[in-house]
Amino acid sequence: MEQVSAARKAMSMEQRQQLASFWNGPLQWDVAMGAHCTLRAGGPAEALLVASTLPELCRLIGWLEGQAIRWRVIGRGSNILVGSQGFAGVLITLGGEFCDIRRGGSGSAQPGMETVRVGAGCFAGKLVGWCARNGLAGLEFMAGIPGSIGGAVSMNAGAWGGEIGALVEAVTFVDRHGQVHEMARQELAISYRRLRPLDSELCGAVVVEAALALKQGDPQEILDRCRDLIARRRAKQPSGVASAGSFFKNPPGDSAGRLIEAAGLKGLQRGGALVSTKHANFIVNTGSATAADITELMREVQDRVYRFSGILLEPEVHLL
Ligand SMILES: Cc1cc2nc3c(=O)[nH]c(=O)nc-3n(C[C@H](O)[C@H](O)[C@H](O)COP(=O)(O)OP(=O)(O)OC[C@H]3O[C@@H](n4cnc5c(N)ncnc54)[C@H](O)[C@@H]3O)c2cc1C
Structure with a gap:
């Protein structure tokens, strides 16, 4: 370390x-x-x-x-x-009040739909479990995605063809002057692994709450879908190792994992950082990796995939 x-x-x-x-x-x-x-x-x-x-x-x-x-x-x-x-x-x-989940508030309130307001500090897994228990469907694709709702919303996290941005009715932000803004869906720019206010004045604003539109459903069926997706995730992805999930974004029309594997990079290692042999888009820390090992491996993968395919992979992981 x-x-x-x-x-x-x-x-x-x-x-x-x-x-x-x-x-x-x-x-x-x-x-x-x-x-x-x-x-x-x-x-x-x-x-x-x-x-x-x-x-x-x-x-x-x-x-x-x-x-x-x-x-x-x-x-x-x-x-x-x-x-x-x-x-x-x-x-x-x-933390604190930013971890709350509550029903209602402003929202579409269409028949069969319900608005849930969730604080940005809430664990995504806690919200997924709460929705299953309360018979609210739509977030099952998030089952097994770690992190907070603030992270998920600002990253527009997604899996299995679903994205949290598709459920967003409104997001509350705090801007760089400490002012609070509630932005409706139409005031947001929502794209692959990115959700931002359209107003560039609010660039870098902090997500503090999201209002999500969910569908009423059967709790047991929702739970079964979550369990199924977690099992599929375990079968596909390395588990029990340190990673950040998929390291690179998928380029348009292709998959980063496919490109890395085709370039023969599964198992490539720099210090304690390794390209997973189970899923090529996972960079895992075998135990002793430093951030420098991980970024060196990231650059090596980018370089070799580029030479192999002409595609420059963009990291999904945010480097601070
Ligand atoms: C095993 C594993 C599997 C994963 N699978 C998936 C997957 O299937 N799909 C997927 O999309 N992601 C996946 N991820 C990545 C990650 O879990 C998600 O992107 C998650 O939503 C990030 O949330 P976080 O709270 O950990 O954010 P962080 O990692 O802490 O932050 C991510 C970015 O969001 C910003 N951010 C965080 N909170 C806020 C906030 N309140 N307001 C403004 N900006 C904020 C941070 O500044 C940073 O730029 C996976 C990760 C792991 C480890």
Whole structure:
């Protein structure tokens, strides 16, 4: 695991003291991010904190922007890699009231449909289970996708032909001035592994809540579909190893896994990072991989796939 001392320090001692004095929630300094990412590798973040309420999140963002401190909201770390040099700034996760799930609110309320409002900090798996128990169908494709709803919405996570963006009625964001905006579906740009407000002024805004349109259904049937998809996932993908799921996006009309396998790269290894022999689009940490091993392997795969097929694979994993 990378050393904390390798980090660039973005905050002055005075800024650290100010943050420590006004922040009442959990706050850690110089945090090795391998412990907070499913790839189990990554350099240190200067500060990692948990925001539990909307007012404290808005105030924090306003302060960070005012101090020109680099910051970013992350979810459960299942699709990020912090480089070995570390993240010079503040990483924010969402807990407390951001984990709530509630029925109703504004929404389409079409016959047979229900709107569920879910906080961005909620585990995706918790929402999938809650929907099954409450007889609400539509999210089964998410069964087995780790991470938070904020991560899933901003990544437009998907599987088996479904995408969370297709269910979104509205998303509530906090912008860089700490202002809250609820954007209806038609105000959003939704594309492959990306969901953003159309208004470019809101670029980089934080997802704090999503309203999803779900269909009433039979709880047992929903549960059975979830179980079936989890079993199919286990059969196809490496399990019990550290990864970030599919490492590269699928290029239009093709699959990254097929291209990597066709280029003969299954089993390619750099340090402790390995191209899975079970699913070529998974880069796995065999135990001792550093972020540098993973990025070196990523570049080698990109290079060799490009030479083999003329296609440049774009990482799905966000490199911080
Ligand atoms: C074993 C495995 C299987 C996977 N299978 C799939 C799959 O089938 N389909 C799929 O799409 N993905 C899959 N993934 C990837 C990942 O689980 C999803 O992309 C997930 O939705 C990311 O959520 P997270 O909370 O972990 O986000 P993080 O990894 O923490 O963050 C991802 C990005 O979202 C941003 N972000 C997070 N929260 C917010 C927020 N509240 N507001 C604004 N931006 C935010 C972060 O800054 C970062 O840029 C898989 C991962 C693993 C490890």
